[in-house]
Amino acid sequence: MSDNAILSVRQLKKDFKIGQNTVEVLDGISFDVRRGEFISIVGESGCGKSTLLKMITALENVTAGEILIDGEAVTGPTEKCTMIFQEPRLFPWLNVEKNITFTLSPKISKQEKKELAKKYIELVGLGGFEKALPSQLSGGMQQRVSIARALATSPELLLLDEPFGALDAFTRINLQDETLKIHQKQKATMLLVTHDIDEAIYLSDRIIVLSAKPGHIKADIKVSLPRPRKRSDLEFLQIRRQVMLELFENSSGQDIEYYI
Amino acid sequence: MNNTESRGAAVRIKNFILALILPAALLFLWERGVKNGSINGNVIPAPSKLLDTFIKLVKNGKLAEGLTISFQRVIEGFLIAAVIGIVLGFLMGLFASFNRLLSSVVNILRPIPVVALIPIIIIILGVGEPANVSIIVIGALWPILLNTTAGVMSTDKKLLELAYVYRLSKPKQYFQIVLPSALYSILTGLRLGVSGAWMSVVAAEMIGATSGIGYLIMFSKSLAQAANMYVLVLVVGIIGYLIDKILLILQNKISGRFVSGRR
Ligand SMILES: Nc1ncnc2c1ncn2[C@@H]1O[C@H](COP(=O)(O)OP(=O)(O)OP(=O)(O)O)[C@@H](O)[C@H]1O
């Protein structure tokens, strides 16, 4: 384990029992995430990406292997790590401000909570919507509230499970930029699960490619392009091709160009 | 804007008049029938006689006296049922093992009509207030219990997952996530519970009490005061209806801000 790894995953294995059958979902997963890194995980649907994040937050237990956050084995959820889910998961009866203060530590004073909420509402561009109920916001705005809620807890490690998956292209690109800004400003480590290869390349320092049945790490691709990145740059497209090759290698004998 | 509003009011007035036509016609025929002797006024007194009787019962204070006692019993029994129903319903909704423990007993007791339990309760507790109130508790309990359980169980699991990841305390999860999620259901249960309590108080008083509106109905019957009996039964019906209407408005008021966020 490198000394400054905020997250270490060691020989992780996960089985699910479905009826009589045991399904191997993940096997032999090992990787380190250094403090401040932005990592993306890509892989086909059902290969165990969400399960991996759930194990890091202790929502799922581990079949074998171990997960260390800041050198400590994960036995329950910790304040160092938070997750942004695929859906906003806001409390429909709380307004934007209260949705954000609701999940803050009880140790924080009321006044401080209010100030934190205000700060992060501004950060995700929702100033003026403090008193709005979730039902009065668009899907993209709701997801921004959930991002603000996660950031307000100042996690050292932020897990994002396809947080932009349900959004239109315009909102998605906007939020990607905002996330990148926040990543640089907050110096938080981010671990993003996504289906969108361009998103992964645009945002990450490293891309972990998972393959399925059982899910294992197929490739760990470093992205050292300078930021801000352009989706049409030659290097960008070369990395895209590399990720595609890793993702689709086993799926058929067809030429990869066909997919691109 | 104003135009559609006034049109809405016109439609409401029209619907109101439509709803009144049939009852008015029936009342008219009923009155005529008694007057010309085709209906026996001793068995089914004319509407005008019922109105006179109602006014008499209001003036001599009998009606108010009976209702006051019945209301007191309903409130007492309902409050006890509400506490038991909400607490047990919450536990049954939250904990599967507790649910399994109680559900067989609940499912056997629940279909028994309260009236069938009255003799048993009177044998155990004797005639008196404890018996009366117990009958009302049972009459109000089931809808409160079942709706609370269902409401608690309908809490969005995804919100609870979120609460776990954000390390919210159990009390905070129960009182600030589960309770608001179940609120509308609980209020429905309470509303049905009040109706149940109202029906049970009449039954209880008819069988084992010496006061209250149910007792007055039985008393009028034994004195063959048909008009009194009809008026009292109608009053029971109208009060039951009003209770339900008022509580429905109250329920929607209370849960208004929660409902607005429901999908
Ligand atoms: N609670 C569970 N019980 C049984 N099997 C499960 C459970 N949760 C997930 N699985 C199985 O684990 C596998 C991985 O699921 P997971 O949700 O992690 O996939 P994913 O990579 O996130 O897919 P997607 O990209 O579609 O979100 C699937 O085959 C799924 O059927």
Ligand SMILES: [Mg+2]
């Ligand atoms: Mg998933």
